[in-house]
Amino acid sequence: MTEPLILAVNPGSSSTKVALFAGGRELAAVAVGHDQAQLDAFRGRPILDQLPMRAAAIRAWLETQPGVLAAVVGRGGLLPPLASGTYRVDAAMLELLERHERGEHASNLGAFLAQELAAEAGVDAFVVDPVAVDEWPAHIRLSGHPALPRECLSHALNTKAVAKRFARETGRRYEDLRLIVAHLGSGISISSHAGGRMIDVTNSREEGAFSPERAGGVPAMALVELCFSGRHDRRAVEDMLFREGGLLAYLGTRDVAEALRRADLAGDAEATLVIDAMIHQITREIGAAAAPLRGRVDAILLTGGMAHAAALTAAIAERVDWIAPVNVHPGEDELAALAEGALRVLRGEEEARAVGGRPHSRAA
Ligand SMILES: Nc1ncnc2c1ncn2[C@@H]1O[C@H](COP(=O)(O)OP(=O)(O)O)[C@@H](O)[C@H]1O
Ligand SMILES: CCCC(=O)OP(=O)(O)O
Numbered sequence: 001m002t003e004p005l006i007l008a009v010n011p012g013s014s015s016t017k018v019a020l021f022a023g024g025r026e027l028a029a030v031a032v033g034h035d036q037a038q039l040d041a042f043r044g045r046p047i048l049d050q051l052p053m054r055a056a057a058i059r060a061w062l063e064t065q066p067g068v069l070a071a072v073v074g075r076g077g078l079l080p081p082l083a084s085g086t087y088r089v090d091a092a093m094l095e096l097l098e099r100h101e102r103g104e105h106a107s108n109l110g111a112f113l114a115q116e117l118a119a120e121a122g123v124d125a126f127v128v129d130p131v132a133v134d135e136w137p138a139h140i141r142l143s144g145h146p147a148l149p150r151e152c153l154s155h156a157l158n159t160k161a162v163a164k165r166f167a168r169e170t171g172r173r174y175e176d177l178r179l180i181v182a183h184l185g186s187g188i189s190i191s192s193h194a195g196g197r198m199i200d201v202t203n204s205r206e207e208g209a210f211s212p213e214r215a216g217g218v219p220a221m222a223l224v225e226l227c228f229s230g231r232h233d234r235r236a237v238e239d240m241l242f243r244e245g246g247l248l249a250y251l252g253t254r255d256v257a258e259a260l261r262r263a264d265l266a267g268d269a270e271a272t273l274v275i276d277a278m279i280h281q282i283t284r285e286i287g288a289a290a291a292p293l294r295g296r297v298d299a300i301l302l303t304g305g306m307a308h309a310a311a312l313t314a315a316i317a318e319r320v321d322w323i324a325p326v327n328v329h330p331g332e333d334e335l336a337a338l339a340e341g342a343l344r345v346l347r348g349e350e351e352a353r354a355v356g357g358r359p360h361s362r363a364a
Helices: 036-040 048-064 092-098 106-121 154-171 220-227 234-244 246-251 256-264 269-293 309-321 334-346
Strands: 004-013 015-022 025-033 070-075 085-087 124-128 180-185 188-194 197-201 299-302 326-330
Touching: 004 048, 004 106, 004 334, 015 048, 025 048, 025 334, 070 106, 070 299, 070 334, 085 220, 092 106, 106 124, 106 269, 124 326, 124 334, 154 188, 154 197, 154 299, 154 326, 154 334, 180 269, 188 269, 197 269, 197 326, 246 256, 246 269, 246 334, 256 269, 299 309, 309 326
Parallel strands: 004 070, 070 124, 180 299, 299 326
Antiparallel strands: 004 015, 015 025, 085 124, 180 188, 188 197
């Protein structure tokens, strides 16, 4: 029997990663680049304005690929807090994403792209483990003021996929492991896992370590001063924190390999200081993530684009391997995790959920 052909779509801030899978096997993949001039034209506009451009780029690639699709699956965006799993894209989900009450992010495009391409092929559209996956116990939500609750937004898709892969490879069940997963990409989220749940995680939009382009947690009173200084409007402050913070703000580059080269080969003191600071913040958060696990941690998993840099992962491991052995899983496994999530539903191993809470019937 031939395996169903699944198109997986992962919209990022500057590219859309796309792959075709036959069952769990990747047949072809591409990162459809969107050039800076194209992206600049969308600056300050709603993220959904990018839909026609991104859909056209995927369609052009898809036309070069043989085969008949069985499903399309996209990265899930800033939906209301959800359980981990595969969700059918429906009108309620699209309406929630259109309202973007939890914020704008490239992942909000995933359901729309999946829906549009699936409709053209006459098949179902899904998202898997959206960034809004929330498995927190109640006390984790308190920040220190009731007007400012903590929010769970993270790289749930890659984090869960890497944790489950580690479990498989070591012959154990994810549910039986106590893990810390550090997703080290353009944004950073560092999570504690126990009993098959992500019981705490630093929100990669606004907490924790600074990253190649995000400020992470910043001093609150200084932020208040900045916001009311009259020198910056709301958009400018958001950009300082979200797209133009971290490494980019300090060194003028979000390219970690370049920053490491500058620090190491060019002996650039500023680059050395900033890299040291980022390593310090990452390792401090990993240390903090051990507390909810009572210090009983089976492994620390380092993943995301930055985990390609051996010098960086070695420096992190050296500071945290007193907690647990450190395993490195460079890059991200998001397209495969998307395809696997859709496949579980197509094979009847999992029932697709609906954002409304109840599982969808196939006819919905
Ligand atoms: N070989 C590498 N060495 C060092 N840093 C890298 C390497 N490859 C990617 N990165 C860094 O990883 C970051 C992007 O990570 P990634 O997980 O692809 O994030 P996202 O998908 O959120 O854009 C970039 O800042 C990039 O500089
Ligand atoms: C919004 C939470 C997930 C996140 O930060 O993803 P990216 O790093 O891909 O922007």
